[in-house]
Amino acid sequence: MKRKAIWALRHGAGVIITIIFLLPLYWIFTASLRQVGLPPPTSIEWWPQSPTLDNYPFIFDLLPMTRYIRNSLIVVATAVPITVFVASIAGFGMSQEEDLWRRRLLITSVILLMVPGASVWLFRFQILRWLGWIDTLWALIAPAFAAGNPLFVLLFFWSYRRIPAEIHEAARLDGASAWLIWWKMARPLVRPTTVTVIVLSFVMYWSDFVSPVLYVFRTELYTLPIGLQLLKQLNPTNWPLLMAAAAVITLPVLLLFIFLQRSFLSDLSIANLLDQN
Amino acid sequence: MLKEQLTRFSTRKLSVRMPYSAQIRFFLLPYLFGTLILVIIPAVATALIAFTDYKAVGLPTFVGLANFRQLMGSALVRLSLRNSVIYLLLAVPLRLLGALTLALLLQHRRRFFGLYRAAVYIPTVIPEAAYALLWLWIFNPVYGPLNLFLGWLGLPAPAWLTEPTTARLAIVILSLFQIGEGFVVLLAGLQNIPRSFYESAKVDGANSWQSFWQITLPLLSPWLMLLTFRDLIMSLQNTFTPSFMITYGGPYYATTFAPLLIYELAFDYFELGLAAALLILTYVLLGLIVMGIINIVGLGGSADEA
Structure with missing residues (x-):
C-alpha cells in the first residue's frame, strides 16, 4: 500500500514536470492560432477563441519565408552529413590510436569542448574572408569541417571503443584496409550514436542564429532564424504572426526529436564522458 | 605478362603496404585540420590581438595593456562584467540544481518515465530565435501569459523586461528551461552508480536521505564539477541571443552582458583589439569564479557533508 502511494507520488511529479516543460511549446502553437486583430486577452486564455490557421500563409506573404526555409535546408542538408562523416571517422581514428596519442587527442577534445563561441567570432570572420566564404552559405556550413562540436567526436569515440578489438583484428589480418573496416564493420555497430549526432547537429545548424548575424549580409541568403528576427522588426507586437513563424522554425526539430528520441535519450555514450581512456 | 605482374605489384603496394597505423592518421586529419583552421587559430589570434590596436583593416x-586600461576605465564595460557575474551566479547553480532534481525524480526505468524525460528535453531543442520570441511574449507585462497567470492567482504582476532587476531575472528564468544537456549527463551518471551500493546501505539501516548524501552525491560529484565548468562558459555565451533579440541590452543596460558588448565593439565599431581584450577580461573573471569554486568544494569534489 505504501509502495503504491510512493509510485503515485512519483508519477504525479512526472506529470507536473511534463506539463511545465511542455508549456513553452504549447504557448507557441496556441498563440499562433489566434486571430490577428482580436483585442489582446485580459485573462489567461488556454485556447484561443475561434482559432485560425490564416497566420501561417500570411507570414509567407510578408517575407520570402520560402527562400529562408530553402537556405536553412541547404545548410542542414550539406552540414549534417559532413559533420557526421568527419566526427565518425575522427572518433574511429581516435579509438584505433595507440594509448599515448589517444590520451592526447582525448584531452585536446575535452579542452576544445570548453572553448566558447565568442572567442572565435572575430578571427573566424577573417579566415572565412580569406577563404572567400563570407556572405555565402559556406560560412554557415564551415563548422561541419571541424566536426561541428568536439562532443560529437567524443560520442563516436566512446561508442567505437566499446567494440571488441578482436572483431577488426581478424579483418586486419585478412588485409582489409582501415576504410573497409570502418565502413563495413565498425560504422553499422554504432548506429544509435550516429542517430544522436544527426539529431544534435541538425538542431545546431537549423537553430544557428549567431553565424548568419556575423557572416551573412545578402538578404537572399538569410536563413530562418534571421527571418524570425526580421519579422519581429516588421511587426514587433503582432504576436499571432510571430508565434506562427516560431512554430514554423520549431516544427522540424520537434518532429525529428520525437521520431528519434527513443534511440537518442537511451544512448548512454554520454555516460562515458568521464572515463579516463 | 611482366606488365601485368608489375601493375598487380604496384596496386598491392598502394592498398596493402601502407601500415594500419598510418591509415588511421588519415581518419583524424579532417577533424584536426578543420579544428586548427576554424577554432585554434582564431582563438589564439584573438588572444594576441587583445594587446594590439586593430580595426579590421591594415595591420x-x-x-601593450592599453586596451585593458581603456576597458576598465569605461563604466559600461564594468557594468557589463558585473551583469555577467550576477547572471552566472544566479543561473548556473539554479540550472544545475534543476537538472539534478529532475534527473533524481525521473531516473526510474518504469512506464511513462521515458515520456517525462523526453518532455524535459524538448525546450532545449527549440531554436534559440524562436525561444527568444516566445519569452518576449510570455514576459509581456500587460497580456503575456505569465502575468495573466499571476493575476489569476491574485499575485502582483511585475513589469519584467521594462524594469532592470526583473529584466535580469527574466533572462535567468528563460535559461532554466533549456537544461536538457545537464539533465542527460546526470541521468547517465546516476545510471552508472551500482545498485548494490544502495542495497548495502539499506542493510546498514540508512534511509534514502542519508544514502543520497553518502552515495549519490559523492559519486555524482565529478559529473557535477564538469557540468559546472561547462555551464559557466556556455551560459555566458548563451546570453547573446536573448539579450540581442529580447532586450537589446536594456533597460538601462541591465541586460548588457559581455558577449553583446564584444559583438558591438567588433562588428559595429570594428574595434577588434578592444573586443578581444574584453573577451580575455571575461575569461579571467570566469577563471576567478572557477578557482573560487575549487577552493570551496575541492577538486575531487568530496561533497559529503554529513
Whole structure:
C-alpha cells in the first residue's frame, strides 16, 4: 500500500514536470492560432477563441519565408552529413590510436569542448574572408569541417571503443584496409550514436542564429532564424504572426526529436564522458 | 605478362603496404585540420590581438595593456562584467540544481518515465530565435501569459523586461528551461552508480536521505564539477541571443552582458583589439569564479557533508 502511494507520488511529479516543460511549446502553437486583430486577452486564455490557421500563409506573404526555409535546408542538408562523416571517422581514428596519442587527442577534445563561441567570432570572420566564404552559405556550413562540436567526436569515440578489438583484428589480418573496416564493420555497430549526432547537429545548424548575424549580409541568403528576427522588426507586437513563424522554425526539430528520441535519450555514450581512456 | 605482374605489384603496394597505423592518421586529419583552421587559430589570434590596436583593416599595432586600461576605465564595460557575474551566479547553480532534481525524480526505468524525460528535453531543442520570441511574449507585462497567470492567482504582476532587476531575472528564468544537456549527463551518471551500493546501505539501516548524501552525491560529484565548468562558459555565451533579440541590452543596460558588448565593439565599431581584450577580461573573471569554486568544494569534489 505504501509502495503504491510512493509510485503515485512519483508519477504525479512526472506529470507536473511534463506539463511545465511542455508549456513553452504549447504557448507557441496556441498563440499562433489566434486571430490577428482580436483585442489582446485580459485573462489567461488556454485556447484561443475561434482559432485560425490564416497566420501561417500570411507570414509567407510578408517575407520570402520560402527562400529562408530553402537556405536553412541547404545548410542542414550539406552540414549534417559532413559533420557526421568527419566526427565518425575522427572518433574511429581516435579509438584505433595507440594509448599515448589517444590520451592526447582525448584531452585536446575535452579542452576544445570548453572553448566558447565568442572567442572565435572575430578571427573566424577573417579566415572565412580569406577563404572567400563570407556572405555565402559556406560560412554557415564551415563548422561541419571541424566536426561541428568536439562532443560529437567524443560520442563516436566512446561508442567505437566499446567494440571488441578482436572483431577488426581478424579483418586486419585478412588485409582489409582501415576504410573497409570502418565502413563495413565498425560504422553499422554504432548506429544509435550516429542517430544522436544527426539529431544534435541538425538542431545546431537549423537553430544557428549567431553565424548568419556575423557572416551573412545578402538578404537572399538569410536563413530562418534571421527571418524570425526580421519579422519581429516588421511587426514587433503582432504576436499571432510571430508565434506562427516560431512554430514554423520549431516544427522540424520537434518532429525529428520525437521520431528519434527513443534511440537518442537511451544512448548512454554520454555516460562515458568521464572515463579516463 | 611482366606488365601485368608489375601493375598487380604496384596496386598491392598502394592498398596493402601502407601500415594500419598510418591509415588511421588519415581518419583524424579532417577533424584536426578543420579544428586548427576554424577554432585554434582564431582563438589564439584573438588572444594576441587583445594587446594590439586593430580595426579590421591594415595591420595591428602593438599597444601593450592599453586596451585593458581603456576597458576598465569605461563604466559600461564594468557594468557589463558585473551583469555577467550576477547572471552566472544566479543561473548556473539554479540550472544545475534543476537538472539534478529532475534527473533524481525521473531516473526510474518504469512506464511513462521515458515520456517525462523526453518532455524535459524538448525546450532545449527549440531554436534559440524562436525561444527568444516566445519569452518576449510570455514576459509581456500587460497580456503575456505569465502575468495573466499571476493575476489569476491574485499575485502582483511585475513589469519584467521594462524594469532592470526583473529584466535580469527574466533572462535567468528563460535559461532554466533549456537544461536538457545537464539533465542527460546526470541521468547517465546516476545510471552508472551500482545498485548494490544502495542495497548495502539499506542493510546498514540508512534511509534514502542519508544514502543520497553518502552515495549519490559523492559519486555524482565529478559529473557535477564538469557540468559546472561547462555551464559557466556556455551560459555566458548563451546570453547573446536573448539579450540581442529580447532586450537589446536594456533597460538601462541591465541586460548588457559581455558577449553583446564584444559583438558591438567588433562588428559595429570594428574595434577588434578592444573586443578581444574584453573577451580575455571575461575569461579571467570566469577563471576567478572557477578557482573560487575549487577552493570551496575541492577538486575531487568530496561533497559529503554529513
